[in-house]
Amino acid sequence: MGSSLPWENLETPLESQEAGLGQGSIIPTVCEMCFWKCGVHARVHDGKVVALTGNPDHPLSRGRLCPRGVGGIGSLYDPDRLSEPLIRVGERGSQEFRVATWEEALDRTAEGLRKVADQYGPESLALFYHGAGGSFFKTLFKGMGTANIAAPSYAQCRGPRDVGFELTFGEGAGSPEIADVPNARVMALIGTHLGENMHNTSVQDFSAALGKGMRLITVDPRYSVAAGKSKYWLPIKPGTDIALLLGWANVIIREGWYDAAYIEKNAVGFDKFRAEVAKYTPEAVYIETGIKPEQLIATARELAQAAPHSLVHPGRRVTWYGDDTQRCRAVALVNGLLGNWGQPGGFYMSSSIPLKQAENQPPVPEHQAASDRPAGSYPYAGSVLANGLREATLTGDPNELKAWMVYGTNLPMVLPDPRKTLAAIQKLDFMVAIDILPMEITGWADVVLPECTYLERHDDLIAPWYREPYVALRQPVVEPMGNSKPGWWMAKELGKRLGLEQHFPWETANDMIGDRLNASGFSAAQQANLYKKGVILKQADPMYLPAGAPLDLATPSGKIEFWSQQLADTGFDPVPVYRRPEQPGPGTFRLLTGRSPVHTFGRTANNSRLLDQYPENEVWLNRATAVDMGLRSGDRVMMKNQDGAETGPVKVKATERIRGDCVYMVHGFGHKDPRMRRAHNNGGDDNALTTRYKVDPIMGATGYSVNFVSLEKVEV
Amino acid sequence: MTRTAHKYGMVVDTIACVGCSACTLACRSENEVPEGLSRRWVNQETRGSFPDLKMKIWSESCQHCENAPCVKNCPTGASFIDDFTGTVQVERDLCTGCKACMASCPYDARYIHPTGYVDKCTLCHHRITGGLETACETVCPTSAIVVGDLNDPGSEISQLLRKRKFEQRRTAAGTRPKFFLLV
Known part of the structure; x- marks a missing residue:
């Protein structure tokens, strides 16, 4: 730590002064104001970040940036940031702390985790995380022998969408989403408010498509910004989306607005699906949703006539009513009817650059069974449930959890019913929180470790599945404020104390990144370019299927599952069924x-x-x-x-x-x-x-x- | 009206703009605009009643009027039209902070900088004269903002204004604004 920042060694950092502009060097890094992780250029003058702009070389920013990315300076220089390690002195929750040294805070943390693991077994540990730095703590917790590692971005956000798509197409909707919005001629949004939900590239694509004349259908109880740009706004009664989606399917099938040969070749269970949706007539749907039959028919026609270059967007935060997987499956099924899988304007096939683990780093043990659900429940959960870990902490079913680490996620404002979160924390023997700001969660911790912001640290390399595969580098552009430290350093230090040092076999973050790049086969020139440009690009694999090519999906049947045998076998509706939601009473x-x-x-x-x-x-x-x-x-x-x-x-x-x-x-x-x-x-x-x-x-x-x-x- | 070498103006595409404010924040960083004050702002205008609604969203700033009331009403000559770019600028050293310009601006585009002079959008004069985009144009995630020379028929802005329907703000004030909304 405290060593010189890597970009200072560059021969020719891009100098904005050359163009006669504001002073300072420009250093590429990756944003973490949200999880989208756009490439940014930080302009640094006199050791201070003075401007953040989009990195033109980075596929997720294309030189542009959202307001949060631009305003990241406000988070970096927030005067309320955590700047020293803290140890609780009063009762837990009394919010009384004293400043501690890193040595003491890390010793206390390692001791707290080890005691619980020794007494109750590693299955009594849990890690909650959000953000790029979580990777190091995942390694730590897997090394300690637990599978209780949960990101609320799954069960509190996009999980149902991915399961709904997996059950139908054998694949989730991706992050970034695999929706081919730039080429869509018609798009429907179900409660998704692109433009307010400001993921840079997705909004770039959205506006570009509108500029090219894409017709938009927005289903939302609220006249969102997207609704304001729509040809059709359907102000649906909340909780009735499944009826509307099955109504679209009803109309498209009844009117014969689908490609029967495509369905014949690529779908299973279509006849049973057709029979199930027969009752969702426009008139029946109107009674439930408040959407007039002529609007339902007109929007179904728009979608169908533009197929396969039309789509119903999968959305992102879809945790609304508790029947969300079935609603997302209904979204997937309407897309199935549109025949848009692997087609321009539908869903594209993403690619990525595979990264290998550093050669000197032993494989991290993977543990199968997490303690997030009683045996047999939630059979299609594809990740650990953060709410499930809380539940186990409260009930001891399937086992008691006795120590939590919470990294970058403010659980009292993230998990529903904050009373339960606080009650669960009070049952713990030990809790450590790692954050940048004194978020509510830190007030309930026994030890608080202050992390530096994304502009002051390295994280692991970033290489998502996307339309243009790439590897991106997060590197510090200024030194950490106060006594805050990067997550990778904390995890390594804890690893030393817990006998897990072999999982962190590097001295500096540059070694960590260099070892991984070497193992992944990148040349010295490519690596130098990554530090200079912030990103390594690769040619994309084909994004679309040839017209008429049969689908080869990862579903049990290999086809689009209009009727799901696996759902039937596990006691769920094989075709989504609309059930009328409870309505608010008078005055509510x-x-x-x-x-x-x-x-x-x-x-x-x-x-x-x-x-x-x-x-x-x-x-x-x-x-x-x-x-x-x-x-x-x-x-x-x-x-x-x-x-x-x-x-x-x-x-x-x-x-x-x-x-x-x-x-x-x-x-x-x-x-x-x-x-x-x-x-x-x-x-x-x-x-x-x-x-x-x-x-x-x-x-x-x-x-x-x-x-x-x-x-x-x-x-x- | 003086003829200037160039005539820089701005269009904002209301179909593309989602009102996210990235432009306002980028302007703040680029031009060191103090927090609490702003050279740009976002408008959201909704008409009609539920459920028959129409909305228009756009980002706005100084309109760099050809017939600028701020210039005419400035007693010290601090507000002027720049010979080269045709944009409206403020010479800080000449400004006494009397606010006559602020009172006469139909767009409410000016504010008093804490150090005493009147400040507003310069159309990133320092950038456009170096051949670069303005900070707001560069950052805009939806590519809604286009700045360019209206004297050059081949510029993107001139082409957009030939191709697309556009509106201008408060033209009745006779200001001849060089700010256009594509609708």
């Missing part, structure tokens, strides 16, 4: 949540540059309903759910842009830790209102949008 509204383009979850709620653009969240309320309630935009309300859980005061946004039976708010505000001075008590915490949640029986994800809230005006 279903709580829906989403994103601001300027913020990432709750992680940016203390970033002054981003708050400047979106200072606090508001509760969207239908204007006519607001008038009836005597509420106006700018009024402040307390929000209370069916269980008496409260948040607020929150500002009202009375608007025509939402149905009258639901309210909407951007997630991630209303923080309760006073150490984050800007985020503290700013806006409302939607997660505080998720005391009810519905677990998807197929794969264990948590549906959040099942809470009904009332609003009470607060005089200020």
Whole structure:
């Protein structure tokens, strides 16, 4: 640590001064303001980052950047950052800490984990993580012998989508998604709010497609930004999407708007599917969804007539109602009817650059059985369930968990029903939190380890599956602030203390990266170029199937499974079935949540540059309903759910842009830790209102949008 | 009206723009705009009533008017039209912070910088004169912003204005803005 930064050794760092511009060197690295991981150019002057722009060489940024990426400076220079290791002094949860040395904090952490592993076995350890730096702690925990490693990005976000697509096409929807939006002539969004959900490349593609005349269909109870760009906005009754999707299938089949020869060749169970969807007539669907029959037919026609260059977008955060896997499977099935798998404007075939582990690093043991679910439950869970690890901690089923490490994920605002999260933490023998800011979770830890930001550290190489395969490098552009340290260093130090040093066989992060690049066969020239350009590119494999080529899918049948034998065999509906959801009673509204383009979850709620653009969240309320309630935009309300859980005061946004039976708010505000001075008590915490949640029986994800809230005006 | 060597203007494509504010943030970094103040801003305009709605989204800034009221109303000559680019600029040393320009701007594009002078979008004069895009154009994830020379019929901006339908803001004020919304 403290060694010279690698880019200082470059012969010719790109100098912006050459063009007569602002001063400073430009250093390529990778963003972590969200998980998309765009390539950025950091302009550094006098040891300070003065600007962040998109790296033109990086396939995910193409020289452009989203507002969070640009505003990353506000996170780097956040005065409230954690800067010293902390050790708890009061009762757990009393939020009383003392500053400790790294030596003591790491010793304490290693001791806490080892004691639990010795006493209860390694299956009593759990790691929760989010973000690139998690890889080092995954290695540590696997080395200790546990499979209890969970990212909430699975069961709290995109998991149901991937399972729904796997059950249908044998493959998940990918990250970045394999939706070929740039070539789509018609696209339908089911609750997905591209443009507010601001993943750089996906929004670039979205706008480019609109510019080329792509016709957009947006299904959303709220008039989103995307709805504003749509030919059709279908303001659906929340919770009824499966009826609408099966209605589309009904119309496309009934009208013969599909390629029968394609289905004959590439699908199984189509006749049974046709029989199942026969009852979802436009008239029947109207009663459930509120979408008029002529709108359903017109949008089905748009999708079908442009097929196979049309798609229903798979979405991303799809954990809404607890039947999410079946809804996502219905999305996949409509795509199956459109015949768009492997076709331009449908779903493309991604490729990647395979990376090998460094030769001096022994294989990390993989442990199969995690403690995240009782035997036999959630049979299609494809990753460990973060909510399941919490449940096991509370119930001891299948076994007790006694120590948690929480890396970069603020569990009290991430997992539904925060009461349960805090109760589980109180049952632990030991908890360590690693974060950049004093997020709520750190207040409940026994030891807090302050990590430096993505602009101050290396992480492992990044090589996702995408339309253009690449390897990207995260490298520090400035020295760490205060006494914060990178995750790779913490994991290595803990490894030393836990007898797992062989898994971290490098002295510096540059060695770690160099060893891996060498093992993966990259030449010295390619490696030098990676440091200079931030990225190594490779020619893509073919993205599309030849027209007429038969599908060869990874499903049990090798074909598109319109009727799923495996679901039938495990006791689930082989074809998605719509079941009418419970409706909010008088004076209450279903709580829906989403994103601001300027913020990432709750992680940016203390970033002054981003708050400047979106200072606090508001509760969207239908204007006519607001008038009836005597509420106006700018009024402040307390929000209370069916269980008496409260948040607020929150500002009202009375608007025509939402149905009258639901309210909407951007997630991630209303923080309760006073150490984050800007985020503290700013806006409302939607997660505080998720005391009810519905677990998807197929794969264990948590549906959040099942809470009904009332609003009470607060005089200020 | 003075003839200038070039006539730089800006279009914003309302079909592409999602109102994400990346332009505003990039402008802040590039031009060291203090937090709390802004040279650019995002508009979201919704018309109609549920469920028959229309929305227009665009990012906006100083319109670099050809007939600029800020220039005419500036008592010290601090606000002027740059001979080379045809953009409206402020000479900080001449500005007394009297706010006459702010009062006369129909677009509310100006603010008082904490150090006392009036500040606003320069159309990244330092960049465009070096042959580079403005910070907002470079960063924009949706490629909604295009800056260029309206005197050059071959420039992208001139081509867009020939090809696409466009609107201008508050033309009744007689300002002859060089800011265009593609609709």
